[in-house]
Amino acid sequence: MKIKLKYIIPVMFVLITSSCKKNLDINHDPDNPTSLPISKILPTVERDLGLALSMGTSWTNDYGNPSGGLGMELETYVHRTTQRGTPPDQYTVSGTDFYMQAGWTDMYGLVLNNVERIIADGTAAGNMQYVGIAKIIKAYAFSQLADIFGDIPFSEANKLKGGNTAPKFDDDATIYPKLFALLDEGIANLSAAATNALKPGNDDVIYKGSIANWTKAANTIKLKLYTQERLVKNVSAEVNALITANNLIGSTAQGFMMPFGSSVSPDDRNPGEREYFASQRTIDISPWFYETMKGINQFMPGTGNLNNPDPRIPYYFFNQIKVGQVAPNDANQTEYRDGSFVSIYFGTTGPDAGRSQQNSLTTLGMYPSGGRYDDGQGRGTGLNQNSATGAAPYRFITYADRLYLEAELIKAGVIAGDARAKLLAAINESFKQVDFVVNLAKGSQTPPVLVGSAAVTTYINNVMAAYDADPTKQLQIIMTQKWISSFGNGIDAYTDYRRTRFPIIFDPNDPVMAPNHFVQPPINGDPVNPGAQKPVPVQTSLPYPLSIPWPTVELDVNSNAPAQKNPSTYKPFWLQ
Amino acid sequence: MLCSHVLILMAQNRVITGKIAAADGKAVSFATVTIKGTSTAVSADENGFFSIQAPPNAVLVVSAAGFQSTELNIGTQQSINVSLTNSGTLAEVVVTTALGIRRSDKALGYSITKVDPNALVQKSEPDLLKSLQGQVAGVDIRTSQGTPGAATRIQIRGNSSFFSDNQPLIIVDGVPFSNDQVTTSSQTSGGGAYGSGIADLDPNDIASMNVLKGSSAAALYGSRASNGVIIVTTKSGSVSRSRKGMEVNLKSSVSFETIANLPKYQNDFGTGSQGVLGGGSNGSWGKHFAAGDSQAVWADYLRAYPELFPTGKVAYQAHPDNISSQFRTGVVYENSIGFNGGDEKSSFSLTASELNHKGYVPNSNFNRSNLSLGGSTKLGIGVNVRANFSYSRSDQSGGIFGENQTSGVIASSEFARSLFLGRSWDMTLPYEDKLGNSIAFISGGFDNAFWSYKYNTSKTFEEREIAGLHFDFNLAKWAKIDYNVGTNINTLDRTEIQEVSTRGSSPGFIRLDHYRKQEIESTLLLSLTPKITNDITVRATFGTSYNQRTSNRLANEGDAFIVRGTHNITNTATQLILASAYSRRRLVGVFGDVTLGYKNWAFVTATGRNDWSSTLPIENRSYFYPSVSGSLVFTDALKIHSNIIDFGKIRGGWAKVGRDAAPYQLEDVFGILTNFVGQSRGTLPNQANNPSIKPEFTREYEAGTQLSFLKRKIEVDFTWYDKLSTNLIAPISTPLSTGYASLFSNFGSISNKGIEAELTIRPIKTANLSWEVKGIFTKNKNIVESLTVGVPRIFLGGGFNTYAPYLEAGKPYGFIRGIKALRDSSTGQFLINPADGTLIKSTAFEQIGDPNPDYKLGISTTINYKGFFLYGLFDMTKGGDIYSVTVQSLLGRGVTLDTRDRETGWVIPGVYGDPNTGKAILSGGKTIPNQTRITTNDLYFAPTGGSTFGINTASEMSVYDATVYRLRELAIGYNIPKSAFKKLPIGSATITVTGRNLWFLAPGFPKYTNFDPEVNTYGATNVQGFEFSAAPTSKRIGVNLNVTF
Secondary structure, eight states: OHHHHHHHHHHHHHHHHHTHHHHHOOOSOSSSOSOOOHHHHHHHHHHHHHHHHSOOOOEEOTTSSEEOOTHHHHHHHTTSEEOTTSGGGGTOOOTTOHHHHHHHHHIIIIIIIHHHHHHHHHHHHTOHHHHHHHHHHHHHHHHHHHHHHSSEEOTTTTOGGGTOSSOOEEOHHHHHHHHHHHHHHHHHHHTSOOOOSSOOSTTSTTTTTOHHHHHHHHHHHHHHHHHHHTTTSOOHHHHHHHHHHTOSOOSSTTSEEEOOOOOTTTTOSOGGGGGGTOSSOOOEEOHHHHHHHHTOOTTSTTTGGGTOOOTTHHHHEEOSSOTTOOOSSSTTOOSEEETTEEEOOTTBOOTTTTSOOTTTSOEEOHHHHSOOOOOSOOOGGGOSTTSOOOOOOEEEEOHHHHHHHHHHHHHTTSSOSOHHHHHHHHHHHHHHHHHHHHHHHOTTOOOOOOTTOHHHHHHHHHHHHHHHHOGGGHHHHHHHHHHHHTTTOHHHHHHHHHHHOOSOOOOTTOTTTSGGGEEOOOTTOOTTSOSOOOOEEBOOOSOOOSSOOOOHHHHHHOTTOOOOOOTTTOOOGGGO | OGGGOOOOOOOOSSEEEEEEEETTSOBOTTOEEEETTSSOEEEOOTTSEEEEEOOTTOEEEEEOTTBOOEEEEOTTOSEEEEEEOBOSSOOOOEEEOGGGOEEEGGGOSSOEEEEOGGGGSSSSOOOTTGGGTTTSTTEEEEEOOSSTTOOEEEEESSOOSSSSOOSOEEEETTEEOOOOOOOOSOTTTSOOOOOOGGGGSOGGGEEEEEEEOSHHHHGGGGGGOTTOEEEEEESGGGOOOOSSSEEEEEEEEEEEEEESOOOOBOOSBOSEETTEEOTTOSSBOSOBOOTTOEEEOOHHHHHHOGGGOTTSEEEOOOOTTTTGGGOOOEEEEEEEEEEEEEOSSEEEEEEEEEEEEEOSSTTOEEEEEEEEEEEEEEOTTSOEEEEEEEEEEEEEEEOOOSOSOOSSSOOOOTTSSTTSOOTTOOTTSOSBOTTSOBOOSSTTTOOOHHHHHHHSEEEEEEEEEEEEEEEEEEEETTEEEEEEEEEEEEEEEEEEEEOTTOSSOTTOEEEEEEEEEEEEEEEEEEEEOOBOOSSEEEEEEEEEEEEEEEEEEEEEEEEEESSTTOOOGGGEEEEEEEEEEEEEEEEEEEEEEEEEEETTTEEEEEEEEEEEETTSOGGGOEEEEEEEEEEEEHHHHTTOOOSSEEEEEEEEEEEEEEEOOOTTOSSOOOEEEEEETTEEEEEOOSEEOOTTOOOEEEEEEEEEEEEEETTTTEEEEEEEEEEEEEEEEEEEEOOGGGTOSEEEEEEEEEEEEEEEEEEEEEEEEOSSEEEEEEEEEEEEEEEEEEOBTTBOEEEOSOSBTTEEEEEETTSBTTEEEEEEEOBOTTTOOEEEOTTTSOBOEEEEEEEEEOOSOSEEEEEEEEEEETTEEEEEEEEEEEOOEEEEHHHHHHHHTTOBGGGOOOSSOBOOSEEEEETTTTEEOEETTEEOBOOOOBOHHHHHBOOTTOOOSSBSSOGGGGEEEOOEEEEEEEEEEEEEOGGGGTTSOOOEEEEEEEEEEEEEEOTTSOGGGOOOOOOOTTTTSSOOSEESSOOOOEEEEEEEEEEEO
């Protein structure tokens, strides 16, 4: 027996080691697939494009990391929102800004890296409709990044698998022509003769597989980009060609928009609606924007200076408290109050700016984020994710935007036409667009229809009268109306402002807007404390930023990246 | 292969066998037995057994270090027992080395610390690792939260990889013991005080514990040994035949714990700002209390209980006890019973223990039950068989921690305000409204602490089973085979609940985490001790091992409770899957270890191991690594027989250790995502994998000496080491414009250089009185030597935008990078903003702290007088920085005495600077001294846009030097003499009174914050040096009783 065992154990030993090879071939992840149909990638690309450009506050992205949108800070830069003590409040968005870094990450990773996969797999399999959509999205995504940041990685981007670990930054002037070419390729791919064994349908959450709408969207993106180039290039021929071909976005429903849903889990809501259940609400409505729409902002021809109130106010903003209600937290200690509207100023250093107005500040309404229509009843501490649906779309480019672009082009002399008629059409379409969003997002609320109402007609007539009255203010009125209409898309508003310097925005250093660096909130604005509210000290020491610093996370690890820019002097190429 | 080494046993005539023991009956290991007048000699084994061929009537000379040499005439006896007399010099020490090979300390070319198992039990410290603090040179042990069951981090000779687990491999009875910390929710913005696996181990069942610090010692363990190895042998896993028949050991202890460090609070000012009462403020910067003052009732209270406040006013007064009254006196009960018995052939051991630990924080508990059983027998066929099984179960419950003030992330931490409540807040008011919603003094700012303790909970139930089987038999006198196979399975089930109305998630949620890990290891060893010559000894071990690790995890979240109070995932409106993961890896190794000895004073050991890992690409799967070490007992070699120096040894070694990757890191996989507007979808990952990973290697030099002076009155053990880990396997950060955040690759290197020293002094040693003082010293410098071209630094994990840990070439591992206040470039003085008199923050990021301590020192003293003994352990950590949200908040909220002096204004020493240029403002070429006064309020809670020293500041201002001095343990005990139990069957009894953490001093912190830096938010992970409103440490006083029957 002893002898036997003596031999058994060495034999066991040999068995153990000789079965090595088979034993060790177990390194294939059983939980995650190594391939994925492009129809499962497209909805991710589209969704994440919408999220990455939005003004939503922090959510968890598709990599499982906290994320935010590129529009968040830019809405404050265009003075439609303010944020308490955060970088955009003083024009100090830096390379480490959370939203800009998150947006950059999601654009290059979730959107563009996946887009390249759709292009590669779709081309290989002859599914050219997917390829066309992917190229249009790619061109649009890069155009947004170039407009925000100027030079960006383009020609060498998303090539890690090809061995490029340090993409160079291309001159944005050289990127634009390639984007037009890419859009043309995309349009051609959409209708190319190909096997198209797999065609986009509901997985294309933007247009449900409509090749016609994607073609219109691509052409309208071209129109927008030509308009943005108009200061540095004669784009008349290109624009006229587009107008003549007449294959642009031509109705509200054809708008290039990312539809969000109302499902809480999995969450498919507009990220702006997160403000309704955030433990710390971070977005205030800019008093400058509010006073413009209220009709009391003297710097706004056609609206604010005419006491011409905008009927869209209750669709744009939601007041948590009622007119006469004491703010739930710190009674009497709001910085800016006008009836039920509570907010803080851009650039404030006032003593009341830091107070928590969690349950009293005015927040985003139904139009920008799928929030709540303001029926004047307040919500006190009852505002939460059940108060609204979140089902408002993110509007990349709408029919109204197209009309404003045409009005601007005519007014600027790039093309011939009737600028007044285009503006009127654009304003009408802007109201229609609000009704369109309300229909998607109203849930159990029943807000009145805007189009056709007397208030809307009066408002539009007043604007047009102002337009007719002073030809020197016509471009300003066009851009101001576009600025009001595009609430929610801060990126294009930022580009429009840099190009046209309209609308006029709040400047804490302007002696008229803020005499001695103080602004006066509305007299008798606080019903709880009648009389004058405390004047608020405001400041900013930086000039208006002409572009946004590149994210430090990119510069830190990219040996081909340029040195960080000075945002006050670094211009996108189309501003030269 | 080894199987070709089939050995033939040659029978011999006239073999004398015997056992060598000391006067007290304990075996003397590795004594030298020589036949007088010849050169024939053998070495006894570790248990004192020897066998030698000798002619009749030969005289044996038996010698061993620490004993007087003895001569015996064997006559015609076949077997003989030898008793040696202690010479008062250093005795031969036997230690367990890699793979359980036991050998003489003399022969070791590297440093191993043997831990006395008695040091681990019954000292009012339920955590095994914490009871090692200050006791072992070269080991850095750090705690996390001060609540029961929270993880403890142990580290030997620093971090040697970027992101992998840098804790040592723990081997229990030959099988690796997983010490994972399962993290369910991010500990940055929530998450519990998670424990780690080692908490399952019963300290009462430990028979021995050996710490293998360097690569030389650990090389045979291969891939996982680059961070050192802790070898634990349990009583049940090592049953040895008892001399007495049956022994029963009973241990019982009870100790009481309280919070160790409450700050000293001011009770002169209530909430508000700038001396003005403000009921809605967080900070106690309001009006000075005065008789008759009143304030408006806090909004949430008035809304919830209008009937309690008919006037709408409450007194504006101090509530001095509103913080201390939150905490209770905790208690730790520990009871254990052990049986050990048997006869010449068979034996068994049984240990059963029960631990109940109730923490000082309400609703924080840790309970553990262990049962361990082992048996051994010698089969008739000459094979020894040993088997053991142990089962443990533990329950941990506690609250949710993290940083409450996280922008963008919704957080609800139970310590959000617990230590810095407004001084005028009345915590005796109800903590919930009539529906059960949390109510607090600031709407939406934080949850009421009492409400959190009750409703926001993290509960973890863990079970572990260990089973092992061991065979050994002698092929010949000089050849032995050992086979060990075992499995170690742990299963963790966690339930995390945040109740309806919590700040972080008002509809509430539940997270369920199920994790199971199984590890199987089998090891076959052939040990050879052939006789070469009398002077030259050979010990050789060859073997193979097989290891398989499998883990499964399934975690789910249910959001929005439908009915409050029923915490089941079926009672939630929506559910999602957080994780569903499986992984398996295998590792096969073949190794050899050969030691050559010369005259028992010079030894050289060479080892080699080849591994085949399933996690590496086929072409790189096999990798080999060697080690060489040597030792020289120069006192024997030079025949020094001095009374001054009685033992001296020098040792040195070089080793290389390879390490494989984590599973599934070679091919890219897609992530499957949740539906979006009804569409199923997925994405490319954000980490690009790499199909050509190679193993990473650590090479280490070490040298040391052991010296004993004045008949062991002074003993010194000193080690120097230099460790370099290269070609590390880790995700390298890539520019996001590549489409990926990281590329899994081989790159970079990390070095650890340091010294470990132990000094033992025994000034008095008489029959009745002995006094021993022992000092241990640990110094390690852990530097990231290189990353890769174009990547200056890598984010390590955790932290926040303006303060986070990084890896950067030339900098300490995990240094804290953040924002500094600007200084004047010529004088180094602060630049002050003339507009508001506050500091000017830099926009650049730089190093603001290093969490690695400069050195650690432990000094213990033991005095024995007759049956009484006194033990004291003092330890200190010098340096190492911590970012403390607690200290930042104590100052910023104006609650401690540090901020009481507020009648005068303050001028921050500095010169005026321009916030836009970041340069000093010059007047006539000279800087202008700051003369702008600010209030105490502004000094600690900066005005909007400004930056000072508490809240709203450059992140460097919240980083503090974590140097701490501590009286870790004080114990007084009495060994009740046997004579006291004449009529009782009691063998011995000891009663001890112990105190833990009775005193500490952390001079780097503001005086009245009384902050103990021995807390850490990220538990047993690589991220150290951050404290986000953690639960403070506790102190305990207890009574322990130990009885043997």
